[in-house]
Amino acid sequence: EVQLVESGGGLVQPGGSLRLSCAASGFTFSSYEMNWVRQAPGKGLEWVSYISSSGSTIYYADSVKGRFTISRDNAKNSLYLQMNSLRAEDTAVYYCARDRSCDYWGQGTLVTVSS
Amino acid sequence: DIQMTQSPSSLSASVGDTVTITCRASLSISSYLNWYQQKPGKAPKLLIYAASSLQSGVPSRFSGSGSGTDFTLTISSLQPEDFATYYCQQSYSTPWTFGQGTKVEIK
Numbered sequence: 524e525v526q527l528v529e530s531g532g533g534l535v536q537p538g539g540s541l542r543l544s545c546a547a548s549g550f551t552f553s554s555y556e557m558n559w560v561r562q563a564p565g566k567g568l569e570w571v572s573y574i575s576s577s578g579s580t581i582y583y584a585d586s587v588k589g590r591f592t593i594s595r596d597n598a599k600n601s602l603y604l605q606m607n608s609l610r611a612e613d614t615a616v617y618y619c620a621r622d623r624s625c626d627y628w629g630q631g632t633l634v635t636v637s638s
Numbered sequence: 639d640i641q642m643t644q645s646p647s648s649l650s651a652s653v654g655d656t657v658t659i660t661c662r663a664s665l666s667i668s669s670y671l672n673w674y675q676q677k678p679g680k681a682p683k684l685l686i687y688a689a690s691s692l693q694s695g696v697p698s699r700f701s702g703s704g705s706g707t708d709f710t711l712t713i714s715s716l717q718p719e720d721f722a723t724y725y726c727q728q729s730y731s732t733p734w735t736f737g738q739g740t741k742v743e744i745k
Contacts, residue, residue, distance in 0.1 A: 568676075573734070624672050624687040624688075
């Protein structure tokens with residue numbers, strides 16, 4: 524069974540940093556592209572970042588470019604999102620999702636940016 | 639960026655109805671269009687990929703059609719568990735973009 528489990532969310536002050544993790548199981552992680560997608564409270568879905576299966580190709584939404592860094596460790600079946608210079612508008616549930624079609628999603632982890 | 643526009647934003651329907659949601663892309667995305675269902679407090683679930691391919695395990699009452707710029711999600715014989723919010727998403731070019739969502743409510 525495919526499972527994606529996010530962790531690392533929490534309350535952080537504006538300008539602070541957080542590192543999200545996504546632990547994958549039930550499939551060959553190293554063969555799949557991965558994404559981070561977020562959803563602000565009461566709002567729609569917003570794609571955040573993409574990483575290819577090898578990690579050689581990476582894309583970001585303009586809203587996070589220069590502040591967020593996506594990475595993966597295929598030996599540990601894990602995906603990461605390093606979030607720096609956090610802003611109030613980054614407050615959201617962050618999901619990791621498998622493949623370009625986002626065929627499987629984790630349960631999400633809540634990031635709250637507030638003083 | 640490619641803009642995805644869904645209509646309607648919300649609709650009310652009864653169990654057994656057929657529901658149609660449309661999604662329009664601001665430029666041609668071939669068939670790189672996915673549909674998701676999201677229930678409150680839950681992660682989205684992929685229903686349709688590549689515009690018309692049914693994801694494994696998804697009931698056959700869900701169907702998708704279209705290519706280029708205009709796409710449709712149809713739910714035949716609406717069931718109680720189908721009341722949710724539906725999103726389209728293009729995976730043709732980054733940034734992948736989502737429609738604003740269509741909330742399907744009980745009439």
